[in-house]
Amino acid sequence: MYYIGPHVSIAKDISLAPERAKELGATGFALFTKNQKIWKAKPLEEESIKAFEENMKRLAFPRESVLPHAGYLINPATGKDDLREKSFLLMLDEMERARLLDLKALNIHPGAYVEGEREDGIKRTVLFIDQVLERTESVMIALENTAGAGTVLGDKLEELEKMMALSKHPERIGITIDTMHLFGAGYDVKGNVGKVMDEVFSRFGEEKLIGMHLNDSKVPLSSHKDRHESLGEGLIGIEPFLHLMHDERLEGKPLVLETPNEEKWAEEIRILLDEGKK
Ligand SMILES: [Zn+2]
Numbered sequence: 001m002y003y004i005g006p007h008v009s010i011a012k013d014i015s016l017a018p019e020r021a022k023e024l025g026a027t028g029f030a031l032f033t034k035n036q037k038i039w040k041a042k043p044l045e046e047e048s049i050k051a052f053e054e055n056m057k058r059l060a061f062p063r064e065s066v067l068p069h070a071g072y073l074i075n076p077a078t079g080k081d082d083l084r085e086k087s088f089l090l091m092l093d094e095m096e097r098a099r100l101l102d103l104k105a106l107n108i109h110p111g112a113y114v115e116g117e118r119e120d121g122i123k124r125t126v127l128f129i130d131q132v133l134e135r136t137e138s139v140m141i142a143l144e145n146t147a148g149a150g151t152v153l154g155d156k157l158e159e160l161e162k163m164m165a166l167s168k169h170p171e172r173i174g175i176t177i178d179t180m181h182l183f184g185a186g187y188d189v190k191g192n193v194g195k196v197m198d199e200v201f202s203r204f205g206e207e208k209l210i211g212m213h214l215n216d217s218k219v220p221l222s223s224h225k226d227r228h229e230s231l232g233e234g235l236i237g238i239e240p241f242l243h244l245m246h247d248e249r250l251e252g253k254p255l256v257l258e259t260p261n262e263e264k265w266a267e268e269i270r271i272l273l274d275e276g277k278k
């Protein structure tokens, strides 16, 4: 079973998210657990949590078909004390929200180091993650690979591997692989997506891959830019995505569309699911 769906809105109430995904024919989805543009949101209400749970069950979304994404304000690699503190509190809050919603893992970006050297940033990210894991329960952290713009960490798979190796709690860390970010970072998913995925699995193992973000790219290979495009309309093209629908290692993991045109989501989902049935 392939869990495919978009990153849906939680406007009005988070419990509406499963319905929004189902309407598009999705078998999985991603979401923010709060308004991602603000530092502090009011706690999830018990009613919303219950309704979310009921809707998940009613619409047949298992918990592992959903991958929540932490807000972009969070920067685990920052060298600034105030931003670090705010990021940390927000991350704790988001981990708690994921736990209350009974979700398996929370997706985060490793952050941008800005201050100091790259190695300093890596150490700060690892410490951030470890401290978050020590203050929370059960929910895993899914570290996402990036395109590596500017001082953004995590464009090379070996860097994510290194973060995991430096962590005191690697058993609670997994990874999310974004196809557009791979392409931006110089992994040729257009030329040979199978080979790139083999590298992912040989580095991390099947268990560690929590999910994927399936995005085409507006920018060329090794551009180190992060610009998503609808599937088949970018420089990656549709073929590699169809290929992924025959990779059984991806079954049972959320495969999320973060593509820019909402109007195309239903069609993108249909194409992928149909291919997966072949
Ligand atoms: Zn992504």
Ligand SMILES: [Zn+2]
Residues within 6 Å of the ligand: 178, 180, 181, 226, 227, 228
């Ligand atoms: Zn991106």
